[in-house]
Amino acid sequence: MAHTHSVIYKVDYYVSFCLSHLFLYLSLKNLINFIIKYFSWFVFIFYVTISCMLLFQNNPYQHHVYLTSANRVCSAVYGVFNNVTSYFHLHEINEDLHNRNALLEMEVINLRNQLNSVKLMLPDSTAAMAASEHGFDFILAHVISNSISQPQNYITINRGSLDGIAPEMGVIDQNGVVGIVNVVGPHSARVISLLNPQFRLSCKVKGSDFFGSLVWDGKDAYHAVLEEMPKHVKFAKGDTIVTSGYSSVFPEGLIVGTIVEQIKDKNDNFFSLRIALSTDFTQLSTVRTIKNNRQAEIMALDENNGKGKEAEK
Amino acid sequence: MIKTILQFLLLFIILTLLQVVCNHICIFGVAIPIVYIYFLIRLPINLSVNWCMTLAFLLGLTIDIFSNTQGMNALACVVTAALRRPVFSLYFAREDDLANPIPSIQTLGFGIYIKYLLSMVLIFCILLFAIQAFTLHNLQVTMMRIAASTILSTLLIFGIDSLDTKREKRL
Structure with missing residues (x-):
């Protein structure tokens, strides 16, 4: 009796073992069938996810150099195209340079006159103080690619880390501010153009000390909006807008543009100004990258400040 | 087979370079020519949709x-590639009747090919400018851009296509 009982138990066990395997097998088969049947959907979702991850990675400083135009292949291709197209606007650019040169020469003469008149009043010993260390160096670069029609525009230049370019350097041309260096490859770098809503530039009306931030509104390549101007600032149409010098990127007083009209700000406590940009982004050719010799010093100071504040908390 | 693959590889490179040039063109501030979508239009219609999406993703990423x-x-390329079959079957139901699976004027006839080309370009432009509008919402400008770019791109692609088919006839 006991013997048959154990046999039944064994058979029972065996059947249940087989059944469970069968079910597992069936469910696996179902799963595999499901995957095969809807494989295209998985592929589709996979690619869409990757694209969206790239698309919504908002901070442009986190972009990898291989995924930007600062990589080697892109800069080589753009270099070839640039060899051809760089001649197209030479006439206008030459004109701009002549104008700028004349302006600077005038300024040199004026300053020299002023210096001479001041020198007469001062004793000789203080004259040496005038020749103090200058804070900024220029690195010349050629624009090899430039866009103006995208919602977020970038510029590629043909100088990279080997030429001394580093992220967060300011870029200007003969007419005004162009942008800020963002991703750097060995022989090329990508610049965030002023025509990019990610880039805000601290600016002020020339001659006053009130500053606002300049941002592109995406409408066209010739205008931008100076936001957050205090309501009591006096200005006139055609006034010059210059950089405020409150960041370590751009020195104070670089020309940005001129005032076109006043427009309504999102915030009622401020007003906005529509600015005609002095830089012609449709024909950029040679730009200057500003190397701030004191930037490391200022950054270190800022960091120390931050640490001090944290310690106070 | 290998000849076809090489042909499409060449088309990929040529269209990418052409698009790099076209990126700098912006007529009246609204019309941007988009020519690389021609690659997706030309892919053989019996190619599996997985391959199609993979190639579309690579192409889009390169651009x-x-x-x-x-x-x-x-993103716009992958979605367009996924919609390619349904769009094609809207105008041409009998896929098996095709002698040559590569869509062209000769295989499809002028009317159907134009409709297929225009729909694909329109879908792509709507997608691309809608995605752009996420970052920069200005409905009027977006609509203008979609319309103008679709027309310009279709004309350009038609030009490229006529060059391509001429070469094929000669061969």
Whole structure:
């Protein structure tokens, strides 16, 4: 009796073992069938996810150099195209340079006159103080690619880390501010153009000390909006807008543009100004990258400040 | 087979370079020619949709890298590639009757081919400019851009296509 009982138990066990395997097998088969049947959907979702991850990675400083135009292949291709197209606007650019040169020469003469008149009043010993260390160096670069029609525009230049370019350097041309260096490859770098809503530039009306931030509104390549101007600032149409010098990127007083009209700000406590940009982004050719010799010093100071504040908390 | 693959590889490279040039063109501030979508239009119609999406993703990513748009073109390309079969079957139901699976004027006839081309370009332009509008919402400008770019791109692609088919006739 006991013997048959154990046999039944064994058979029972065996059947249940087989059944469970069968079910597992069936469910696996179902799963595999499901995957095969809807494989295209998985592929589709996979690619869409990757694209969206790239698309919504908002901070442009986190972009990898291989995924930007600062990589080697892109800069080589753009270099070839640039060899051809760089001649197209030479006439206008030459004109701009002549104008700028004349302006600077005038300024040199004026300053020299002023210096001479001041020198007469001062004793000789203080004259040496005038020749103090200058804070900024220029690195010349050629624009090899430039866009103006995208919602977020970038510029590629043909100088990279080997030429001394580093992220967060300011870029200007003969007419005004162009942008800020963002991703750097060995022989090329990508610049965030002023025509990019990610880039805000601290600016002020020339001659006053009130500053606002300049941002592109995406409408066209010739205008931008100076936001957050205090309501009591006096200005006139055609006034010059210059950089405020409150960041370590751009020195104070670089020309940005001129005032076109006043427009309504999102915030009622401020007003906005529509600015005609002095830089012609449709024909950029040679730009200057500003190397701030004191930037490391200022950054270190800022960091120390931050640490001090944290310690106070 | 290998000849076809090489042909499409060449088409890929040529269209990418052409698009790099076209990126700098912007007529009246609204019309941007988009020519690389021709690659997706020309892919053999019996190619599996997985391959089609993979190629579309690679193509879009290449254009993204060149024009610093980060996933914008890749996303639009993948969705367009997924919609290719349904769009094609709208105009041409009998896929098996095709002698040559590569869509062209000779295989489809002028009317059907034009309709297929225009729908694909329109879908792509709507997607691309809708994605752009995420970052920059200005409905009027977006609509203008979609319309103008579709017309310009279709004309350009038609031009490229006539060059391509001429070469094929000669061969």
